[in-house]
Amino acid sequence: MKVLINFFVIFAIILIIGCEPNSPKSQAIKAKSGEQTMVVLNHIKFDKKKEFNSILFNEVMPAYYAYEDSSAEKNKLNDMAAKSMRILLPGNMNEDSTWTFIMFADPLYDGALYTIGKPLYQKYGEEGAKEVFARWNDCFASGQVLFLGEQK
Numbered sequence: 001m002k003v004l005i006n007f008f009v010i011f012a013i014i015l016i017i018g019c020e021p022n023s024p025k026s027q028a029i030k031a032k033s034g035e036q037t038m039v040v041l042n043h044i045k046f047d048k049k050k051e052f053n054s055i056l057f058n059e060v061m062p063a064y065y066a067y068e069d070s071s072a073e074k075n076k077l078n079d080m081a082a083k084s085m086r087i088l089l090p091g092n093m094n095e096d097s098t099w100t101f102i103m104f105a106d107p108l109y110d111g112a113l114y115t116i117g118k119p120l121y122q123k124y125g126e127e128g129a130k131e132v133f134a135r136w137n138d139c140f141a142s143g144q145v146l147f148l149g150e151q152k
Contacts, residue, residue: 030106030107030151031106031107031108031151033151033152034150034151035108036107036108036110036148036150036151037105037106037107037108037148037150037151038103038105038108038114038148038149039102039104039105039146039147040102040105040144040145041101041144041145041146042100042144043098043099043100043145044090044098044101044139045098046093046097046099046141048138048140049090049099051139052099052101052139055132055135059120060116060120060132060136062123063119063122063123063124064082064116067113067118068122069113074113077109077111077112077113078113081105081109081113081114084105084106084108084109085105085106086103086106087101087102087104088102089101096141098141106151107151108148117129117133120133
């Protein structure tokens with residue numbers, strides 16, 4: 001169970017970073033030839049789309065953007081990662097009655113924070129972060145599907 005939660009947390013931040021369309025941190029950055037990219041598919045339960053959006057925009061994203069690492073170098077990497085993210089919100093329900101949010105890390109920055117654990121713990125404390133995680137996890141119909149690739 002802990003491995004599953006850790007896996008989920010690793011990629012959840014990708015969804016978070018790219019979901020705020022009017023964020024000053026959002027801009028189109030494209031991977032150059034040879035750079036790594038990542039695509040993550042998030043399948044959300046039929047009846048959890050609104051709840052997922054609420055958690056995402058009202059709790060998770062504010063925690064991510066407020067997060068301060070003890071390392072200035074890490075903060076710089078995290079800012080670069082935030083600027084490289086984008087997301088496609090589902091326009092239609094899937095045949096299996098789920099919603100798919102597609103996230104892109106373009107490019108993927110080695111060493112940047114791509115998890116939501118640290119930001120949630122920093123903003124909400126241990127108990128608050130666990131509560132947010134529980135509600136967040138309950139929105140997913142299945143595990144995230146991850147694709148790593150190299151830009152040609």
